Amino acid sequence: MTSTDSIPETAADQTRDRLVLAVLLTASFTLAVDFSILNVALPVIGADVGFTLSTLQWIATSFALCAAGFTLLFGRVADIVGRRRLFLAGIALLGVSSLAGGLATDPVLLLASRVAQGLATAAVTPAALSLLTTAFPEGPRRDRALGLNGALMAAGFTTGAILGGVVTDLLSWRWAFFINVVVAVLVLAVAPFVLAESRPARRPRLDVPGAATVTAGLLAVVFGLTSAGEHSWIDARAWGGLLTGVVLLAAFWMIEHRVEAPLVPVRILRGRGVAWGHVAGVVAFATETSLVFLLTLYLQEVLGYTPLAAGLSFAVLGVGTVLGGVLGPKVIASSGSAPRALALGLAVQAAATVVLILLGSSSGGVLLLLAATFAGGVANLVAIVGFMVTVTAGLPDEEQGIAAGLATMSQQIGITLGIPVMSAVVGAVLVAPGGSPGGSPGEAAGDILTAVRTAIGVNAALCVLTAIAVAVFLRQPRRVRARRG
Template sequence: MTTTMTPTGTTSRDRLILTVLLTASFTLAVDFSILNVALPVIGAEVGFTLSGLQWIATSFALCAAGFTLLFGRVADIFGRRRMFLAGIALLGVSSLGGGLAGDPAVLLAARVAQGLATAAVTPAALSLLTTSFPEGPRRERALGLNGALMAAGFTTGAILGGVVTDLLSWRWAFFINVIVAVVVLAVAPFVLAESRPDQRPRLDVPGAVTVTAGLLAVVFGLTSAGEHSWADPRAWGGLLGGAALLASFWAIERRVTAPLLPVRILRERTVAWGNIAGVLAFATETSLVFLLTLYLQEVLGHSPLAAGLSFAVLGAGTVLGGILGPKVIGRLGNPPRALALGMAVQAAATLVLVLLGPSSSGTPLLLAATFIGGVANLVAIVGFMVTATSGRPDQEQGLAAGLATMSQQIGITLGIPVMSAVVGATLAALGSETADHILTAVRTAIGVNTALCVLTALAVTAFLRAPRYSPAPVQGE
């Protein structure tokens, strides 16, 4: 007998919940990349030195990645809706300040606050999503849409940044967030239910301090390596300091009665290997955008706007991948298999880009490969999100969402510095920065990117098991 897979409880309220949460997630994803194209214009207008421009992006990324796990756990304790609304309010205020900024200090303070808002809203939104929809097809579809819009947001930011800067002003990259924040704050209190435990556990302050400082140090070290070199004291100093702090965090979590991150969770394969795969899934695709931006502008000589528009097909691919992801999981019956398949197809699509040459004749190849890679990457990301958030009780959904979101933020932050370091090392070995040498460096980094995709697919296949859960019943069963 054929069963109609129509989930129960699909109401207008469900659609409103999805709209509110996905709008917030998409907006925050856009913020990661919307200012990249506009950095030279911002520097000239606000008064940044050339070396200081990178802090517009770095200050945001540091806070977005470093505070995610802490805020995810705080949301578990004090209320996910409360954390979501507070983060959206902070996003609106900080974006208004950034849009009105007239000097570097104000703009950087706004970007720090935007990063903190991202760290607060993203895990809260994800845990609200997972607690609003039961495990099974409904949640998989919701996570698929969430993954599609977040990945598409990063690409859209690159496009929108060029369009807004050319047609209006870079300040509108901030003002757009203000409009979104006002709309979300007007609707969210009426559609989102509060979610928190009846008895509040104590917040693990020593664990919170060490893990946040450790993540900040690691992200700073990786960013410094990409901007300077792996031999730079800021790079290895940040990485060593971060490793020491994270080791201290692990020791603290084994002793405290109410740990921020129970060690037993990290011993579970779905959590440990799932989040490692998530970091690499986000790192490989976002860093590929950086590599192709170098290729389009430095080798082919395209304008920033033209380079940004070239990624529209990648954005379309990510949306399609988010829609197909739950279907692939349903067909394979196993989220980790979908994750491994997505990374394998992404590896093949990325490898093709090694064939790019010094002329625009390879543009059709670039567009086709990035579209296919975008679809595959989102299938992998949906598989990761389902794996990382399934099998957890509701009181740990903020923790699971915080870990998954931290993996996403670290992946986005980590990928570009690593690929930038590969490009820099290759150019140093070649001895100059001519267009031909930049092409060689980009091809080398694309090869490294492909290898990471392959290793991720192999590791998932070998070590990651499907999460245990019972799908929600459907009508007709």
């Protein structure tokens, strides 16, 4: 008896796969774009809507808090009420909230729309991922689907930075919201006819105490990380939020040991693949998103690029991430397991990152930047595909929603964690003895270059250490193409 991996796909299977992928990947790409599309436009939005400089960051923070804080809860809700139902509800909420954001003329309405967009992201992302993993059997078909999903999500972050600048310059920042409305209408028109409902035959109960503590804990952690990036790691909001989050997450862990129907079964959390896989996933997302931040500082503060020119410089990174998503399943197949591909991807990403320490104060280093970010983008997506396959493998369909919620949570935490950590490194170098943040423009640029180089070294070191940890502690047997029953 052969496994589903060895059963050839029929023409009907291929057509179905393409339709399911088109709907789910369109949604995932759009949500990824939302993370970065407003960054370039924030000063313009603040001036038009009435935000002060000190409150402007809440346009991004309110979205990130909800997107990360509620993702695990909605991953479980997807298992209970149905993944397709939650996916469609989330897309509808995304469309309505984006319309409200595009029409907003005061800060309250705009922030409310960003909160709703974050909730929509927290609902749609794990629902879409679990629909993907339940629609495709474990093996090459699922690996290919997850590879494309990872590629488009990573490309979405880069595309958002570019698209935000283009839309703001040529049209209006409001179109950064209105684009979502168009996508939501198209997805809602097609998805009900393409996606099959997916939920357990026996509906599990919702662990309310666990849901409350983990959601509040994640909100506190994300708030603490965001505060650290905006202020400093010694700011009371930063360490207070992190400490509160740790206490609440510890309470969540204790609750999950005691309740009859836990939000996250403890056996899933104890699995070696889950633990090390999620650590590696957080590092993969944190290092690459924070590297974009560091290189943006380099391009704008050292080389004097405009925000739009800096955004366009990352187009080659977007191409690399798409290629990496396509190559990820092939690397898994050739290496024999997802953890091996995960470790290899992080190792190559480290090599591509560390050469960026050679960047100098002249524009002659841009070619090195483009080549290194392309190679790093390919490697990062190989690692992300390896992460996604690792943490969703070996689980029954009825637990794919919570597995997708955990994977999405790691993604959101990584994206939120990376920039504050690298900002802290940059800040520490700039205030160290010998720095001259108040000196002449040339001296200030030199100090920033030194700080960016130091942070790039830390970034590469994190990739190396995580690759070693995965290779040593996360070992799985090589996948076989066929098994005897």
